[in-house]
Amino acid sequence: xxxxxxxxxxxxxxxxxxxxxxxxxxxxxxxxxxxxxxxxxxxxxxxxxxxxxxxxxxxxxxxxxxxxxxxxxxxxxxxxxxxxxxxxxxxxxxxxxxxxxxxxxxxxxxxxxxxx
Amino acid sequence: xxxxxxxxxxxxxxxxxxxxxxxxxxxxxxxxxxxxxxxxxxxxxxxxxxxxxxxxxxxxxxxxxxxxxxxxxxxxxxxxxxxxxxxxxxxxxxxxxxxxxxxxxxxxxxxxx
Numbered sequence: 001x002x003x004x005x006x007x008x009x010x011x012x013x014x015x016x017x018x019x020x021x022x023x024x025x026x027x028x029x030x031x032x033x034x035x036x037x038x039x040x041x042x043x044x045x046x047x048x049x050x051x052x053x054x055x056x057x058x059x060x061x062x063x064x065x066x067x068x069x070x071x072x073x074x075x076x077x078x079x080x081x082x083x084x085x086x087x088x089x090x091x092x093x094x095x096x097x098x099x100x101x102x103x104x105x106x107x108x109x110x111x112x113x114x115x116x
Numbered sequence: 117x118x119x120x121x122x123x124x125x126x127x128x129x130x131x132x133x134x135x136x137x138x139x140x141x142x143x144x145x146x147x148x149x150x151x152x153x154x155x156x157x158x159x160x161x162x163x164x165x166x167x168x169x170x171x172x173x174x175x176x177x178x179x180x181x182x183x184x185x186x187x188x189x190x191x192x193x194x195x196x197x198x199x200x201x202x203x204x205x206x207x208x209x210x211x212x213x214x215x216x217x218x219x220x221x222x223x224x225x226x227x228x229x
Contacts, residue, residue: 040125042205042221043160058216090159104150105217107159
């Protein structure tokens with residue numbers, strides 16, 4: 001049981017480049033989410049999904065796209081990277097609030113992204 | 117949406133002393149309040165949580181209290197040890213909205229040996 005995995009661990013992009021951050025979980029969790037973590041700002045929700053085929057925006061969705069074609073995978077796409085997207089990105093998963101009342105979110109190891 | 121405020125942003129204590137971190141939330145419908153610990157370069161990990169039908173919960177040296185009327189909750193760490201040094205995040209969630217968590221901005225705790 002690998003839990004939540006993320007790739008890559010580190011990435012450097014130039015302004016305007018695109019890339020996809022990968023996230024996968026093997027716990028059959030319905031709920032998956034992406035956060036960015038910036039110094040002094042905590043964890044801010046980018047996008048989330050309550051199940052395959054269903055995604056929605058969080059607090060800071062601009063500049064990011066997501067899709068959820070399977071229960072296991074939830075990739076985050078940056079279409080045209082900007083320096084303001086330099087951050088540490090965490091993926092998390094949990095059982096859905098629909099099937100469990102309260103649920104721990106399990107975090108992946110994070111991706112440190114630098115946009116030059 | 118929900119707004120979670122966390123204080124203090126930094127906290128230094130002597131080993132063996134207690135540490136208290138406080139959070140407030142704005143949405144009275146929030147009903148789940150987890151606390152996460154994040155060591156340098158690592159992922160956040162759940163250390164304790166509390167639900168809105170409980171006023172206090174304790175797990176060894178860690179305790180959390182919840183005041184629903186005042187909309188605030190606190191983390192208490194007793195007999196602090198150097199390995200408690202980390203960043204601590206509080207969060208609030210309304211469980212029936214698909215587990216959207218709203219995090220505080222974090223408290224950097226340093227335990228001085």
